[in-house]
Amino acid sequence: MLALLALAASTLSACTPTPEPTPTPTAAFASEEEAFAAAEEVYRDYMEAFNLVDLRDPSTFDPLFQYSTGEYLSSEKESLSQLHAEGRLRGGAIKIVSFEGIDYTSSDSVEAITCNDVSETTFTDSEGSNLVPEDRPDRYALILNFIVVDSALVIESAAPTEDPACAS
Template sequence: MISPTPSLHTSSGLVRLGALLMVFTITVLAGCSPTPTPTPTTTPAFTSEEEAFAAAEETYRAYNDALNAVDLGDPSSFEPVFAFLSGAAEATTRKAFSEFHAAKMSTTGATRYDSFAGESANLESGSVTATVCVDVAEVEVFNELGESAVSPDRPDRQPMLITFERSTRALELRLSAQSVAEEVSCAQ
């Protein structure tokens, strides 16, 4: 009678055992293949435009407060302003403050704003664009001799287009660009 279990002592038994070991090894190795790294799902920066615009206005208000606390004679007072800036806005402001400090300029008065209108918001990236009517009627800038450095043609109210970007260091917004909003007018 033939045994249902092949004998390991015959050549056909060794072949079957070798085939079985190969199948087992392939199965084990296939199970040990690295699992793909899961792709993290991105969380939107904002859930609505209203939330994005409110965050941008809060950032702008804090930036404006920091700006009003600047003493051009004390460069350490610049740092709180820089904390709200990134990109071109930060580079331009750093350069201007450095030049004003070197020229021994000084300021009086406070910058205010009375309208903030959200224009667009990318809820995924956190990029927000808004127009702001900035009131600089009280702001005076003086040179080292105490003479006004403000152009007599400077409008008291200036429409600005502000771009905010989500900070890479935190989930906060930073002003990344600002320019005159030619197509917007501010009531005088």
């Protein structure tokens, strides 16, 4: 009887598939420095694409969208569509003055601060009237959050912040 039970058990276990090994998650970056460098590269590419946007031509928006995700991406699409619909025009370019990594606490999340110079950036309406407030600062700082989506680092959020070093 024991022999039959042993035979049955071994037969059943032979039919049971071996569980697939689950991959061990690996960090997206080998070091904090690598994560910060990757985030800076993504942001510089994003700003390059942003500076090429022509609000009259929505096809120029698409290259920008590969650098963001989630609510930030949705907000970006909505803003650009609205500016296009209103006939707004943007001139000049935003320049990155500085970029500094702040936090890298997990394998897929990076936080950084950037200082951007908008002194040469203009916005006008379809009649050519200036829409830039006279009291707009020439520089502004943003806290940026990046996450890994489908093995690519993208901007998840951006929020204005006070940074005395950026104000000068």
